[in-house]
Amino acid sequence: MSTGEPGADEVVLAARRVGKVFKTFERAPGVLGVLRNFVARKEIEVAALADIDLVIRRGETVGLIGANGAGKTTLVKILTGIVPASSGEARLLGRDSFQLTDEEKRRLALVMGQKSQLWWDLPPIDSFQLLREIYSIPEECFRERVAAFTRMLDVEDRLKIQLRQLSLGQRMKMEIIGAFLHDPEVVFLDEPTIGLDLVSRETIRGFLVKLAEERGVTFVLTSHDLEDIEETCRRIVVLDSGRVAFDGDLDGLSRRVSGQRAVEVHVDPGAQLDEARLAEVLRQHGGEVGSRAADAVTILVPAEGIRGLMPALFDALPVRDLSVERQPLEHLVREIYSSSERSGAALPRSDEVEST
């Protein structure tokens, strides 16, 4: 732990009304179009982000989700100082993100699923050595961490193979190790699990959770796999068309949109259901029948009602098998997207400016 121990609720990252506009040129198709482009090009502005307000404190684990093109990657790039914000202000570790000094950069790490930060034509161990020089990591720490991290991620035997000869999952694990070598305080991971199999994903999740717990790393993770987010993050930020559609903890999200549980009850084959009793039980505990199948019925019930409902169900029905499921996060997120669309939060996508 560093000197001058900062408070646990120290703000690590703060975005205030951050917006980002990209300017691109429209390419007209065809020969005539090319000639026209040659003389005068049509400039288009793409608003990728607008008015993002976000405060992240030390130790928080934040999942950043949103549809394709929602602006997640752009936000990460702004927060890490890769590109400047067009408006508003982003601060990381107390300094303007785009003006980070080496001091702050040493406390920061970024993993991008789409891009490699390691050198593709080198074995990972050589890239790590280079990172050791760049981040001035002491030799013993370096060796310890490489050993520990490769063990945790199960890639010990892959260190000396050229990066381009590794499988996607192995490469990603190496990227993650590379990002954690200098023991960063804030880590951004942009789709680190893209294209990985279930086992690799779980290994990576486990790794992140462990580091967050042991070292108090603050991280921001984007993923399209909501399971990743659920397992690793306590707080969720949903971006929709460049705006924050939801920001709160995971449980809050469940509560806000829906606190429903789905109970799937399988009964003995051919058994006669006592419909009257079932209706009575459901009425008592505030549930309703979601769907019916041959020998099964799915009951939707508020989370609070579940305790009472269960024994009553066993009494009322010839239960053979039973499962309770939380309404999957996927549904919740979909609801958030559609509700933010309804409230008209979506940005105007582009305005066109004629230029010569």
Added chain:
Amino acid sequence: MTALPLRVPRLILRSAGYEMRKRIQFRTGFFVREVLFGTVEPLIMLFVYGALYASAGGGDVVLGGWTFDEILRYVAGLLVVRKLIFHNRGIELSTEIFEGRVTKYLVMPLRYFTLLQGRFLQYTLLQVVIAGLVWAAGYGLVGDRWLVPVSPTAACQALVLVLMGSYCCFLLYFVINALAFWLDVVWSLLVMSWFLVNFTGGGAVPVSQMPEGLQRIFCALFPYWTITAPIELVMGRLETADFQRGVVVLALWLLALECLRRLVWQRGLARYVGAGM
């Protein structure tokens, strides 16, 4: 299948049109590249010559059989000729080989080489126009000190030599590109071959100003007949007999390079497909 004879030229034309479009897509780059490429080196050469002749006393000094006035016109010729010579940027064969994209041409009804010939044709047509413009601009600027052909025949003869030589370059670059079937990297060979073509052709010093020994060697190579000889034809320093000799030399080189091209392409392709790429 009766349409086949017609289809090939049409395909060549179409691929030429496509290439043209690609070339003017990035406008700043286009201007800078097309205007500056091959312009700066001759100009630098002129400054160097200016200083050299000045140190020899200026005026009508003759160095190695050339007066400064003649050098001036030679440089003008160089500016025009360099616009006409095909350069290796037009062939991306080596990249396609590396990336394993060559096999797709094998299933096309058209040989890959024909496609590249289309590219050569497009390049040549555009460059003849550009070279004409460069010539006209120079003439407009400096009038009679610019390279003015001694006769229309000489100009035509020169054009024939340059274009034949340009096709030789095209074949040479193709062959070197095709070496990518065996080698990992060929760009350095390409750059090197351009050095050689430029130097042995008279891009730095007119071949006829070089020492006897070098002259004798370089006259047997195609670059001389592509750069120095055509300019001297236009200046009237060479005559129809030389032109005829040039055509023969270039024809022999064309033949040799074409054989080499076939050989390399077939061997390479066999290796390529054999390796299952």
Added chain:
Amino acid sequence: MSGAPAERRGRGRIAWGAAVLRGYVRIGFVRKSQFRWEFLNQVLMDVCFYVSFVLTFDILYGLGADGARLTLAGWDHASMRVYLGFAFVADALAMTFLGQQWHFGADLKNGHLDPFRVKPGPTAFLYFFQRFSPEGLTNLVIASSWLAYALWAMGPGGPSGAQWFLLPVALTVVAFSQVFLTMAYNAVELWVLNSDLGHIASMLLSNLGERPLEVYPRTLTRVLLFVAPVGALAWYPSSLLLGRIDLAMAAGYPLVLVAFAWAVSRIFRRGLRNYESAMG
């Protein structure tokens, strides 16, 4: 939390830079143990380049064989050899350490600058030095040998004491300015993406700098000395060693170069604002 002070203890910026550079050199060798052909080709290519230059000037000066003593604006054949020596060394230095510059345009377009933006240390330093080239080093040896030969051929007994003293100074100036010239060419790319302008400027200006600057019109000479100072690569070091410039120029010119370096760094850093990244 992390970044325990022990990890950074007592490491000055220079030491850090040297360590990173050493790391880059190491991976340069690791990388190159594979492509043997490429190695040979590239060495050959540069030898070709050197030979064509040397031969060109041999031919030009040889034109005076029948009596006239030829010079290029005061540079006789022997001093021209020294001039070329510095030009070759400058070129080989760029080849050896700054090879990544040829990929800058493409890397900008494809967003490959991202990893360097988040790492500690100047982005330009981390980026441009990452591709150390052993073949460049071979060429550097060849180029230096030529320079040594040219210096020895200047007169009997080889270089004087003063020249021995000035040589390292001159080489430092060459290396320093080559780095910032490279940055300057590539900074253009940050402002006018996709133009190839930086690339072209680089070829054009280094071409101009490879001949004695006095042969050009006055204005152009000044531009090459003070605006885009390619004069620092061959003209200044050879003039310095051969005693062709007065004290004011000898002492003052490095200051010009420092000012240039400062301006370029500013412009480059400002240009990074235009970087839009890509992919993701």
